[in-house]
Amino acid sequence: MTDERPIGVFDSGVGGLTVLRALRELLPGESTVYLGDTARVPYGTRSAATVEKYALNNARTLLQQADLKALVVACNTATAVALPALRAALRIPVVGVIEPGARAAMAECRGGTIVVLGTAGTVRSEAYPRALHALGHKGDVFARACPLLVPLVEEGWLSGDIPRLVVEEYLRGMPSDTDTVVMGCTHYPLLRPVLRAALPERVALVDGAAATATEVAGLLAERGLARAAPGPLHRLLVTDAPEQLARLSRTFLGVDVPAGDVELVDVLMTA
Numbered sequence: 001m002t003d004e005r006p007i008g009v010f011d012s013g014v015g016g017l018t019v020l021r022a023l024r025e026l027l028p029g030e031s032t033v034y035l036g037d038t039a040r041v042p043y044g045t046r047s048a049a050t051v052e053k054y055a056l057n058n059a060r061t062l063l064q065q066a067d068l069k070a071l072v073v074a075c076n077t078a079t080a081v082a083l084p085a086l087r088a089a090l091r092i093p094v095v096g097v098i099e100p101g102a103r104a105a106m107a108e109c110r111g112g113t114i115v116v117l118g119t120a121g122t123v124r125s126e127a128y129p130r131a132l133h134a135l136g137h138k139g140d141v142f143a144r145a146c147p148l149l150v151p152l153v154e155e156g157w158l159s160g161d162i163p164r165l166v167v168e169e170y171l172r173g174m175p176s177d178t179d180t181v182v183m184g185c186t187h188y189p190l191l192r193p194v195l196r197a198a199l200p201e202r203v204a205l206v207d208g209a210a211a212t213a214t215e216v217a218g219l220l221a222e223r224g225l226a227r228a229a230p231g232p233l234h235r236l237l238v239t240d241a242p243e244q245l246a247r248l249s250r251t252f253l254g255v256d257v258p259a260g261d262v263e264l265v266d267v268l269m270t271a
């Protein structure tokens, strides 16, 4: 048995490519369709109601483009506020990034404080503290909104003094017993070297991309949805500026994507 249908993946912009990359590495036989809502990025500064509407628009747009077997919400902000609405509205399984991110943090945490870096929307939702405590974390959770990091990443500004100073400012005042920092935004792994350099060596730095891919793999196996055939197909869709994603594809996805291979689509405005 092989299920040829692709896995849908969406994010507000290019950050979700970090999750797509992990998926493609763990599940090389699976086809994927990625949608970056680059016309409406960032989501992190918007209200929960707006992000929920955008997330439903994106899911409908992907389903109009392809007969999906599962949907991955490769955006912490959308996962934090729209996962229940997506699951209620869609007939396919929907996987978010927050629970896998929390699990990745728990695997490293030695009982100290877990610091969550995320967008204002993710921090306000308190989705990470809820997920971490549900997984049995007994220590504190300290969440910090880092609104300047997404524009830096979307610009491909990943090294040098400007990102370093911004990151140092956001990490200032971190509790002294912090032992784990979670990159609670799918854009942030691109700034991993800058974050790593700004943190004491004893602090683990984690993100949920690999754990999300593992969750998808488990789900496909469990439900008999896996694809077992050569030649998977991958499509990349954006709602604006295809050349921007093409330009960043080497860094984000590990492959060069010509601008002509990135499709420009209109998002379906019906929820």
Ligand code: DGL
Pocket (backbone or CB within 6 Å): 011, 012, 013, 015, 016, 041, 042, 043, 044, 045, 074, 075, 076, 077, 078, 119, 122, 150, 184, 185, 186, 187
């Ligand atoms: N990459 C997204 C996240 O994981 C959102 C970034 C944004 O659009 O603000 O939260």
